[in-house]
Amino acid sequence: MALVDVKGVSFAYGAGEFRRQVLNNVDFSVDRGEIVILTGPSGSGKTTLLTILGGLRLAVTGSAVVLGRELVNSDENVRMGVRRQIGYIFQQHNLFWPLTAVENVCMALELDDRLSEAERRQRAGEMLTEVGLADHLDRRPKQLSGGQRQRVAIARALVSRPKLVLADEPTASLDKASGHEAVNILKRLAKDYGATILLVTHDYRILDIADRIITLEDGAITPQSVPSS
């Protein structure tokens, strides 16, 4: 069964003469464990699609079943429930400056009542070790490089073992080496934990990590969308 199943989703911003159609009858699905890159020119609707699938924006037309829950015309509680099972990686790391790396990662675990404080710290430390930051657990974002910060953000997105990771231009603020390192870590950990990744990017240098590439143009999926291999 597909982890993400999108059928006939359309979306428009504004109303009346200011209405701008962004997505037109989009159909696609993502299977469990797949790494899918969503690409396309600016304004093609890929970020809007990602926010709808992440439960961050409400679509009213079509069907978008994510992690078994229908998000189109859903209420906030349903979307919040889905959001808690998704790992998000943004263009910017969005880390809290006063918190250390391990405390930032712990933020993703504080929603889980079943874990003790010690268990949270241990899991956050292990995840940071996985992303190569074992020696930087107690450093604040200010004391880390841009690539290291993004790796902390990746650790934060994956520490709760989400079934789905949504990433938006995760390499946009990184140099080539750091960007490649970050996505390779993301790919390795996703495979290790069986997570599915849906990644929006313009960065052609990282297309090779994808199992499948979907291209959006003018709010519709183009026929060129193919497996990356």
Next chain:
Amino acid sequence: MTPFPTFFFAARLAWRQLTYDKPKLIAATLGVLFASVLVFMQLGFLDSLYASAVSAPIKMRADLFVLHKQTEALWRPVQFERSALMRALGHPDVRAVYPMYVSLGQFKNMDTHIQRTLMVYGYDLNGDLIDDVDICARADDLKRQDVALFDIASRPEFGPVSEQISKGRDVTEVNGRRIKIVGTFRMGTTFAADGNVVTSDLNFHRIFPQRAFDKIDLGFVLLNPGSDVRKAQADLLALMGQEMRVFDYNELVEFEKGYWENSAPMGFIFGFGVVMGLVVGMVIVYQILFTDVSNNLSQYATLKAMGYSQFYLQLVVLSSAIYLALLGFALGLGLSVALYRLAEQEIFIPFPMPLGKIATVFAFILTMCSLAGALAIRRLKAANPADMF
């Protein structure tokens, strides 16, 4: 997430955010401290004003007191006919009546010979009208000609009178008349007078020869034991006519307090100071919290995306506001206690700091910070995780 961890995690994040940027924390704390000190000082002045205003009336002893209706306060009485007070003797419950004379006079410092204004109280010593151990003990001495008792809680500009008396230097001038100070008592300065002197009604007229004996400032009415004070008050009011006021003890004290509260603009001025302090404090705290939320908007949006509720984020902001209230108030209380001591030394009026006042000011400060936090929370609406992509 269950409620306790939600509060705990939100409060912990707020504390870390607040203490991370030290200059910001100092600025915000100073803002709350400033508001706390301003409110404490305004309330301190207001309380001391009221406390000092009633320092004379609370020592007066009678069942009923008679004043002219146009009298606004005891320190500026409108005189009335002694005969009007005597009419009260016609009431079957009235045991005795006594007049009191009150006027501002010039007291000469025995060392510097500089004259300074104080309040002179003259009364019929047979009446035992002032509830003060020292005055009662010296009542017989006061019956002698040209003698008076001096209030040792008066401002120091009148000289070390107590010390001078013990050294035998006890003669000075009050309104240019030689007066022997035969003892001291303690009453306290007021916003109207820097000191007090008590003497007999006869000596009062020697000091103020221009004052007519039959024009009095305050009348004391003593009732027979077991009399109905309320009924007697109503009867006397009818008996004395529309131009007079008849108060019981509590009404007299409240009347004096009410002058400063309402007739004089003091109550309004100090009350306005309290409001201004709170408004300025609220603006400072709001600005700090608003900037803090704005600077962390993307982080808050990320938390929302991760599944944190709007309520959690609101708790973070409110916790910051409460921390600021606690920090600023604690420091403000310490500084205010020191300033109260300083004010007491400088203006010789008591500045009490009872627990009730501390609790009241803390409630003000907590409300001020909570309101600032509630206003800053509106900014959280802009933390839209969809905009992070």
